[in-house]
Amino acid sequence: MVYHYTAIGDSLTVGYGALPGNGFVPTYRRLAEYHLQTSVTYDNLGVIGLTTQGQYDLISRNLTFRQSLQQANIITLSIGGNDLIRAARTTGVTSQHFNKALAHCQTNFEHIIKGLHQIKRNGNQRYIIRVIGLYNPLPQIEEASYYVQRxxxxxxxxxxxxLEVANIYPLFYGRERELLSLDHIHPNSRGYRIIADQLNRLGYRPLS
Known part of the structure; x- marks a missing residue:
């Protein structure tokens, strides 16, 4: 049996900041193949700069996304970081602005998950959804840490x-210099490997 893996999300899904082949998506695919003892094909549909609103729009209206998700046995989602970064850069660093961004992000996330389950509802194949939790890409901003944890x-x-969530926040906390790339925002190859390992540790039930 061949499983299909669809990766959706932002620049983390793209693997920005690491050498080609060292993002979490290809690494996780290789780990999945080893664990499931079968081939895993994949579509990487990550979009640099994508927000929660943009992700919801894509899974709601984009035929390519919907078809790939319909076929998928494994789905990963990385989203939310750009909402935080935009709040910090465009509105100033205040609790009020972060709270507004957080509320908007949460609403969009709920719509995304409902959309994914709706796409999968009429399919016959078994599937898993894995969501990557946020690390703090702005550790120098106190309000950003609060946003991320909330x-x-x-x-x-x-x-x-x-659906299970890979909690990577404690693994990146205090290790940003070691795990982030030169832009100090995106993971480096080591950081992406940590994300892939956390996804792998969640297991593959009900696929296996």
Missing amino acids: FNQYIERFQSAT
């Missing part, structure tokens, strides 16, 4: 038999 707590509410 968002991570929120997305964990959606865990189910088919």
